[in-house]
Amino acid sequence: MGKLDLRLYLVADMQADHSHDALFHQVIAAVVGGVTVVQLRAKNLSGRPFYELALALKQRLDVLSVPLIINDRLDIAMAVDAAGVHVGQDDLPVPVIRRLWAPDKIVGVSTHSVAEAKTAVAQQADYLGAGAMFATSTKDNTTALALRDLTAIVAAAPIPVVAIGGINADNAAVVMTSGCAGVAVSSAVMGADDARAAALAIKRSLLV
């Protein structure tokens, strides 16, 4: 998958009441603040608006040389020639994605245990998401993962692991002690009045 920089991974969650421009504004500010990769998540959008949003976001991110990962919908990821797709345990299986899409495309998998991590690794995932680390408002179907569980996943996986779920500038450094490759952030940045400053604060905390 080349040298994907997973240190500060932004999950941009498109809600029905968001405008495209508001989303682009937050994402671009976050990239200026140090976000290294962007995932677009739009569980409530139909195929056409998701496609149009993803295409417009990718055009903006291409200029900034930041890769775009599409959540769940392989067809949307293929349609906009995204850098990759990120799937959960309830989405298309990784072997199916590998069969349908180009071999150089990134496939990330959400995991919640060492067992899920080992399965994803065996299926040739490129990186793992692991969480949720802390309570989060973005997803309501998650249970918290202890730091020792994250550390066990990192130890079991020979591929990069990105910690996710309620991560912010106050807790990111502790999460990084697991040996994970980076942290995924969502509401801490997307919901910030100043997304650039919010991303920058988290990025700096990773370097401590």
Added chain:
Amino acid sequence: MGKLDLRLYLVADMQADHSHDALFHQVIAAVVGGVTVVQLRAKNLSGRPFYELALALKQRLDVLSVPLIINDRLDIAMAVDAAGVHVGQDDLPVPVIRRLWAPDKIVGVSTHSVAEAKTAVAQQADYLGAGAMFATSTKDNTTALALRDLTAIVAAAPIPVVAIGGINADNAAVVMTSGCAGVAVSSAVMGADDARAAALAIKRSLLV
């Protein structure tokens, strides 16, 4: 797209409270009763359960030489090597589908007016759905299409048109006077105690 028989087109709508076995039972009975093509629709299923359901249904339909069309999700259609995909006005655009999938695959488009029909034809759709003809419990966002509107769509489209929406054994013959290639049925068959008999009654009414 070869010689697709659209005369009696079954839309199998997978609801969250259905079992796979119940769906397979109704679909297979309907095929025995004369259904010529099956579309699987599962708006509320995530990628993996939709994929698994589609794969299992396709295995059953392959034995019966009946083509399977997947509603909306191009990635699921590609993953199970379905005969085609059916998209609405809010799903992936037809040119995007044509670019991503093999040229011999069927692409159907839901239309509600002559203008939408002409656009879909220009974009190389293989067939059109047109409706809803009558009130239906399957979809709640539809307005009824008059028979003269359907006739106008059929006249404007050089590709086959399938009428859809509340069609049953009592009204199918009237709908066919539009010159459409066939009728799509859903609850009239899927909800029947005897799906074979229900499909057979509609199929016979088409021949009158």
